Amino acid sequence: VFVLPPGYQDHPDLDLYAYIYRYDYLDRLVYKKLPGCAPSYLVYDAAHRLVFSQDGCQRNDSLWSFFVYDVYGRVVVEGECSNSDKHVRTAGETVVLGTLMEGDTGLAYSGYQSSFDLVDPCVYVVNYYDTYDFRTRNGFSAYNFPEGTVSAIGNLTGSILCTHGSSGFIYSADYYDINKRIVKSLSSRVNGGMDTYATEYSFQGSPLSVLHTHTDSSGYSLTERYTYTYDHSSRLTRVSHQYDNNPSVLLLEHTYDELGRLQTDKLDNGIYATDYAYNIRNWLTGIEGGKFSQxxxxxxxxxxxxxxxxxxxxxxxxxxxxxxxxxxxxxxxxGRLTDAEYGEGPSLSVNTNRFNEQVTGYDKMGNILGLKRYGQTSATGYDVIDDLSLSYAGNRLKKV
Incomplete structure (x- = not known):
């Protein structure tokens, strides 16, 4: 499948302008090329799940991204490997599964074993589901993650995230209520310590409060609590913030008109208030505040x-x-902007053209070809301060 934008008509270069998609006999996308980019390859297993992908940068380094799934089709391990192209193509002959084993074995000591051989795997993400048995595994055990008190069957319960550019890992766990809503999230920090988020919900499922506790590596803790208030239509009306045991501060307060549009926005305990106006099409027509109006x-x-x-x-x-x-x-x-004509006074007839802007042309892709800006050039004079010409390689800016 080829998608050829208007710019291709003047410059028939597929590499610079064409969107190219190729599908296999099962209508699965196996080749994707965007304008100006090297193609990406996608490989599926016998269960029609994406298990390998490769972009141009990875191809230069002989790397593939891999995705390993559990028996329910959920991604359990993501990363990069050095498998040969020929070996990767054989993944379509089998179902690639990740099996959770006992002990600190498998990919990145996560316990997951892949049914498909991976050469020099570098793991970036590990996911655990359904239970909290991972708490005793390598990495998690150092942070004393608690056991879940409510069944989490079908939900993501824990994860490991590799931090690029360092050898550190971030370990996290999510805990749910009986309605499958996350009520507590715990996450380790690369430099030590933990972040904990505890959330309370309304009957409708909107968050009423979020308590964030940050604990550093020495055990010292800081807390902040965000409290949310809603109206009868579950629209957010107030957000308050409390740091440790200090007095709570009202961050914002919203009121709405009868059509559900934001009418007034108050910030910082109501010190700064802004009113909004709309036309019959619900387009914003006015902003009115103590410091600024438009x-x-x-x-x-x-x-x-x-x-x-x-x-x-x-x-x-x-x-x-x-x-x-x-x-x-x-x-x-x-409908593309060509001129912005500046003026002052009620009719914009005073000090005209001082800060005009003009787009002198567009190409067939909608890119700006020229831009003129006017401004102050002397104590009393105003003239062109920018006269820019822009050129492109395909759809990418090449020179100004």
């Missing part, structure tokens, strides 16, 4: 009316009594 116009205002959602003009003020400033926008027939 008006957006689509079919009205000072610019050419736009009925497709494009902004025709915009004005703003910084602080009470400030001079209104704004832009009138122009677009081409494809």
């Amino acid at each position: 008006s957006l116009h689509y079919t009205d205002g000072l610019g050419v009316p736009c009925y497709n959602g494009n902004i025709s003009s915009m004005t703003w003020k910084s602080g009470a009594g400030a001079t209104p400033r704004g832009y009138k926008f122009s677009y081409d027939r494809l």
Whole structure:
């Protein structure tokens, strides 16, 4: 399958412009090439699961990404290996399974054994499901992860994450309530210590509070609690934060109009408040606050009316009594911005063109070919400060 974008018509180069997809006789994607990229190969086992993939960078290093599954089709181990291309292709003849064994054996001492031989495997992710038996395995035992009190059958219960660029691993465990919601998450830190997140839920399943406890390698702990409040429609109305035993601080407060749109946003115990206005199409038309206000116009205002959602003009003020400033926008027939005309005052007729911006052209891919910016060039003069030409290799920026 080939997908050829408009730029290919002027420059018929498949490598730079074409999206290429190839499928096997079972309609599984086995080859994918994006414009300007080396192709990626994908290999499936007899159960039609992706077990190997390789991009151009991995091919240069003779590496493959591998994915090992349990009997329920869940990924248990991910990483990279050095298997030959010929050997990897034989995976389609078998079902690649990861079996959990006793003891600290297998891939990265995780206990998982792959039914398909992996050459020099480097494991990045290990997942455990259903139970918490992994707590006694290598790495986990050093952090005293607790046993689960509620059945976690069918859920991810633990994982190991390799931190790239170091020899460290992050060990984590998730604990659930009877509704299969995560109520506690524990995660080790590479430099020692633990992070614990405990979550309480409402009857509707929205989080009411999240308690984060950070414990360093010496055992010293810090806590922070986020508390969430909702209205009758389960819309977030308040978020509070408490650090250790200090007084709680109201971070934000939301109110909504009768159509469910955000009407008022208050921050920092209500010190900063912002009101929002909309038109009949639910497009944002105004932001009003003590320090900043802005008006957006689509079919009205000072610019050419736009009925497709494009902004025709915009004005703003910084602080009470400030001079209104704004832009009138122009677009081409494809709805792409071509001109932003600056002005000041209620009709934007004062100090015009001081900070204009102009897109001088687009290519067939929609990339900008030229951009002019205007600004202050002297104490009293305003003129072009940027006159940019952009060139591309395919769809990638090559030169400015």
